[in-house]
Amino acid sequence: MRAKRLPEPLSAAVLLLSSALAALVSALALAGATQWPAVASAAGGVAAGVLFGAVSWACAGGRSALAGRVAVAAAFGVVVGELAATVIFAGPIDRVLAAQVDSAPAVVRASAELDQARRARAGLDDAVATANTQRDEALVVARCEFNPSPQCPQVRITGVPGAGPETRTANEILADAQRQVDAAVADRSGRAAGLEADIAGREQALEAARRSGEVTGLGVRWSAMNGYTGTHPGPLVLRVLMDMFFVLLSVLPLILRRWRGATAAERGAQAAAERHRAELAADTAIAVKRAEVRSTIEEMWAEQELESARLAVAAQNEIDREQQRRRVEQALQAREQVRVVRPEPVFREIEPPVDVHLPVAAQDAAGIRALDGPESGNLPAVAEPQRSGGLAAIPVIPDVTKAAVRWIRPFVPPIVAGAIDNATKPLRQVFEETEEIHFTLRRTHKVTVQTEGAAEGPAESVESGWTDVPGIGRVRSRRGPELTDAEHHPELPGRRQLPPAR
16 A cells, blocks of 8 residues: 555546647637637647647546556657647747748748849939039039138139139039939939839739648748757757656646545455456356357258258159159059950951741851851950941941842852852951050150051061050050040059960
């Protein structure tokens, strides 16, 4: 603990004094360096004083960064000290600035013209004065020549009184001097007004040149002060003393506070500030940790979603491969199971009416039925065509051939009737033994099976393959109604195959 404590009002008094001095110095410096009104200069000085006091008080508060606070206070003190030096050295600064202005080329030229006009005006006065002097001398000589006295110049007179030749010569000289005086006065009277006006104009031009060459401001005056104090040691020492004085004023509140120590209120405020900083640090650490936890959780969820997506894609790929493999196997199995079975020729004919009066025709009809043989039980039922009027009532070729055989048989030998019957049978088989089978495999690839059968020719081979366009194999048959694309029959469940052949 320190043995002595300084009262707080002392620091306040020091601050007020330093602020007042800074305001006064700043106002005077602004008034001398600028053309501002007095009120504006005073307001600027007050503002500078308040700023100086605030900086001094701010630098005095706190106990950290002592060197920085001292440097800031000293800098403000030096600034105010320089302003005070510009006020103190105002006269020398004005002379330096005037010399700088007079050395400008425009000012030098205007000054030379003004001096020339003034010399011309002074020459007129000198001419009149010279003429008057010469007249006075001639008058003295003329008087002394007429009436010499001891006071007369003995060198210029003969000393013989009276009107003689010398007297007449002196009078002529006097008259000539008077004429010179009159001429000089007349010349001066005629030229004086113009020369005086010229002098006035040149004086105004010189003033204008000086005003244009003048530069004002604190910086200009400070530079002029530097030039003056740099060549004069005495003003330089005074300038340094002014700077040190204001530096001491700016640092004095800090020195006083460091000397008296911290009060209870300051210690309480410092403790509260420490607690507040600790709480802020704790809240910041907690917030940072929570943010890190949230970030980690989000990363884990993102990784889990990515892994799930990868597994789903892999599973879907495996499913697609398995489905494709099954489709290929089913297509291959269907290709192996599809066999072309040539159906047994089945003929159904409407028996012609047997004429009881023609026994040969009845026997031939019975023989034809015996040759046709029984129906095959494996074939589908034959749809009987329903004939109606119009084009459907026209008989087809088998009916026509059968009718022709029935009518020709009684009139020709049996061998000829059999030949006619055998010649028409293959034609009837072509139209009656042909079947139409549709295979539709609805897969990614489509298999087309085309089967055609004929009564007398060999069965064609089955064609199967993977194509993009569904193929349709057609075999015309008279055993049932023909399936067309407009009916759109649904697919049959289960395996597709032909019925076994007998």
